[in-house]
Amino acid sequence: MTKKTAPQKKVILLSDMPVTEQLLLKDRALAATAEGITISDNLQPDNPIVYVNEGFERLTGYAREDILGKNCRFLQSEQTDPKTIEEIRRSIREEKPCSVEILNYRKDGTPFWNLLSITPVRDESGRVTNFLGIQSDITKRKNYENSLRQVSAELKQKNLRMKKDLEDARQLQLAMLPKTLPELPYLEIAVDMKTAQEVGGDYYDFHINNDELTFAIGDATGHGLKAGTIVTATKTLFNTYVQLDDPREILGKISGSLKEMGFRNMFMAMLTAKISAKKMVLSSAGMPFTYMYRPADQTVRDIQLKGVPLGAFPDFEYQSEIIDLKKGDTFLFLSDGLTESKNPDGEFFGEKRIKSLFGKISRQSPASIIKQLTETATKWMGCPQPHDDMTLVVMKIK
Numbered sequence: 001m002t003k004k005t006a007p008q009k010k011v012i013l014l015s016d017m018p019v020t021e022q023l024l025l026k027d028r029a030l031a032a033t034a035e036g037i038t039i040s041d042n043l044q045p046d047n048p049i050v051y052v053n054e055g056f057e058r059l060t061g062y063a064r065e066d067i068l069g070k071n072c073r074f075l076q077s078e079q080t081d082p083k084t085i086e087e088i089r090r091s092i093r094e095e096k097p098c099s100v101e102i103l104n105y106r107k108d109g110t111p112f113w114n115l116l117s118i119t120p121v122r123d124e125s126g127r128v129t130n131f132l133g134i135q136s137d138i139t140k141r142k143n144y145e146n147s148l149r150q151v152s153a154e155l156k157q158k159n160l161r162m163k164k165d166l167e168d169a170r171q172l173q174l175a176m177l178p179k180t181l182p183e184l185p186y187l188e189i190a191v192d193m194k195t196a197q198e199v200g201g202d203y204y205d206f207h208i209n210n211d212e213l214t215f216a217i218g219d220a221t222g223h224g225l226k227a228g229t230i231v232t233a234t235k236t237l238f239n240t241y242v243q244l245d246d247p248r249e250i251l252g253k254i255s256g257s258l259k260e261m262g263f264r265n266m267f268m269a270m271l272t273a274k275i276s277a278k279k280m281v282l283s284s285a286g287m288p289f290t291y292m293y294r295p296a297d298q299t300v301r302d303i304q305l306k307g308v309p310l311g312a313f314p315d316f317e318y319q320s321e322i323i324d325l326k327k328g329d330t331f332l333f334l335s336d337g338l339t340e341s342k343n344p345d346g347e348f349f350g351e352k353r354i355k356s357l358f359g360k361i362s363r364q365s366p367a368s369i370i371k372q373l374t375e376t377a378t379k380w381m382g383c384p385q386p387h388d389d390m391t392l393v394v395m396k397i398k
């Protein structure tokens with residue numbers, strides 16, 4: 001099949017037209033364009049404007065008579081960036097094209113951003129006789145850019161402030177922790193706390209009275225400064241009630257006081273234990289299991305004590321468990337940071353893994369047990385910093 005082709009019409013090009021018609025058409029086209037178009041005469045003193053189109057009149061508000069014969073610098077003011085003016089001056093001097101974004105003013109004094117491009121025009125001998133200027137109003141784009149810049153600067157400021165708040169919260173949280181570990185003839189202790197990037201509110205504390213140790217490990221709900229605040233309150237209350245004999249009573253009192261302080265929707269999970277050479281009494285307010293290894297039985301027991309976090313129900317009756325201690329008994333207390341640490345597939349480390357790992361390593365020293373647990377957790381997460389605070393306390397009866 002042969003394709004039919006339309007008979008070729010001869011196109012009349014601009015150059016085919018008579019010269020006067022060509023000039024008139026070019027003139028009309030220049031007048032119609034939205035951009036400002038200016039031509040200066042480089043051979044006259046101070047490079048005056050000798051042609052402007054209607055676009056330039058619309059853009060600047062100046063009439064042709066106001067402009068012709070003048071240098072275009074009258075559109076500038078003291079607010080116009082001198083570096084931009086210098087850039088134009090240099091290009092004109094070196095007879096090179098340039099394109100700048102310059103702040104100009106209309107006849108009525110309103111500012112506008114002018115995307116100005118200036119191109120030298122040469123005669124047959126190569127001499128620059130004129131410059132062609134094209135002006136476009138880019139005020140909208142500039143304003144948009146400026147507001148974006150402002151918003152971004154404000155966000156940066158906010159971000160800095162938030163980072164500082166978080167750092168303050170972390171410092172507050174760390175200041176609440178004991179500076180040294182207690183030394184007791186019957187007990188070996190090791191502790192490790194890894195704080196999350198966003199402060200998670202873990203807390204632990206020790207208090208010794210006549211060779212009896214009162215121990216606390218806690219975890220505030222929420223993050224950041226709020227968590228830091230409830231931890232501070234809890235520490236103060238722990239110091240106030242630590243002399244009470246029964247850990248259940250300590251938890252009950254702290255819970256009542258926190259409730260009174262009115263931390264809205266903020267609670268503190270906490271476990272307290274009274275430990276002497278022969279006996280440990282434990283009570284828990286919403287903390288994860290405690291793991292206990294007894295060498296004689298060669299088993300790991302998880303001690304589950306039900307109880308709501310402190311500050312929620314002040315009349316809640318907490319449970320307790322009394323354990324007669326034997327040499328070699330090893331305890332692992334922890335916040336939920338390890339249990340809930342996730343691997344890159346989103347899988348929790350979980351209680352089963354903790355129990356099984358602890359069973360394998362519990363004959364070792366507390367420090368070595370902690371080292372192995374944290375190393376395993378780091379491998380599991382694939383990074384050294386946990387998503388939530390992670391506190392581990394290991395105690396071994398000597």
Ligand SMILES: Cc1cc2nc3c(=O)[nH]c(=O)nc-3n(C[C@H](O)[C@H](O)[C@H](O)COP(=O)(O)O)c2cc1C
Pocket residue numbers: 038039040047071072073075076085086088089092102104114116118131132133134135
């Ligand atoms: C064709 C042409 C158009 C120009 N248009 C503008 C303009 O729209 N706005 C502006 O601020 N400067 C414009 N200028 C630049 C100024 O006329 C002047 O060259 C500049 O201010 C630097 O020189 P000066 O130091 O002598 O002022 C234009 C220059 C030429 C040659």
